[in-house]
Amino acid sequence: IENLWGNRNKQYEAPRRRYRASTFIYTDGSRRQVELENGTKEERTGAGTWDPRGGKPITQGIRWEGGSQTVNRAELMAIWLALEAQGNETRNEVKICTDSANALHQVNNMRAKPYMMERHQHRDTLHGIMGAIEKLNEAGTAVKLYKVKAHIGIIGNEGADEAAKE
Numbered sequence: 001i002e003n004l005w006g007n008r009n010k011q012y013e014a015p016r017r018r019y020r021a022s023t024f025i026y027t028d029g030s031r032r033q034v035e036l037e038n039g040t041k042e043e044r045t046g047a048g049t050w051d052p053r054g055g056k057p058i059t060q061g062i063r064w065e066g067g068s069q070t071v072n073r074a075e076l077m078a079i080w081l082a083l084e085a086q087g088n089e090t091r092n093e094v095k096i097c098t099d100s101a102n103a104l105h106q107v108n109n110m111r112a113k114p115y116m117m118e119r120h121q122h123r124d125t126l127h128g129i130m131g132a133i134e135k136l137n138e139a140g141t142a143v144k145l146y147k148v149k150a151h152i153g154i155i156g157n158e159g160a161d162e163a164a165k166e
Contacts, residue, residue: 023053023095024052024095024097024146024156025050025051025053025082025094025095025096025097025156026049026050026051026096026097026098026148026154026156026157026159026160027047027048027050027075027078027079027081027096027097027098028047028048028049028078028098028099028100028157028160028161028163028164029045029046029047029048029071029072029074029075029076029077029078029100029103029164030045030047030048030071030074030165031043031044031045031046031069031071031074032044032165043069045069045070045071045073045074046074046163046164046165046166047074047075047078047080047081047164048081048159048160048161048162048163048164048165048166049078049081049082049085049160049163050156050157050159050160050163051082051085052156068121068122070121072100072102072103072106073122073125074164075098075100075102075103076103076106076107076122076125076126076129078098078160078164079096079098079103079107079129079145080125080128080129080132082094082096083129083132083133083136083143084132086132086136086141091141092140092141092142093141093142093143093144094136094141094142094143094144095144095146096143096144096145096146097145097146097148097154097156097157098146098147098148099147099148099149099150099151099157100147101147104145104147106120106122106126107126107129107130107145110123110126110127110129110130111130111133114130
């Protein structure tokens with residue numbers, strides 16, 4: 001897992017300043033309260049990705065029923081969605097950006113200390129992420145995860161945010 005800022009300099013650096021934006025897939029999770037037609041309120045959780053690598057941005061979002069409806073699960077599901085969307089494409093590397101430091105921390109813990117994550121609330125999602133990373137690595141694709149700052153106008157991050165809220 002790689003961050004866009006060094007350990008000495010903790011300031012964020014938006015990928016578009018240093019890299020071509022078209023080489024990154026952005027992910028985001030969302031949880032919000034919506035009012036239904038009958039006047040009741042309901043919590044909705046979703047995960048979204050924004051992928052401009054084909055020349056035109058592709059956004060996709062998912063929703064799920066039951067289970068844990070947390071923002072953290074949504075952020076993890078978005079990362080998993082981006083990894084699974086790679087399918088059988090052959091690339092040297094896949095660069096995924098998220099605005100969730102917590103999700104990156106959990107993925108890193110799952111990689112480094114899986115035995116400590118066995119009772120984690122989102123262990124099944126984390127196992128899925130690790131399986132997708134291993135599958136891509138076996139195919140010769142390196143996976144890099146980046147942390148970006150939220151809601152500062154990074155086009156890809158804002159696109160993923162919108163996809164998660166749909």
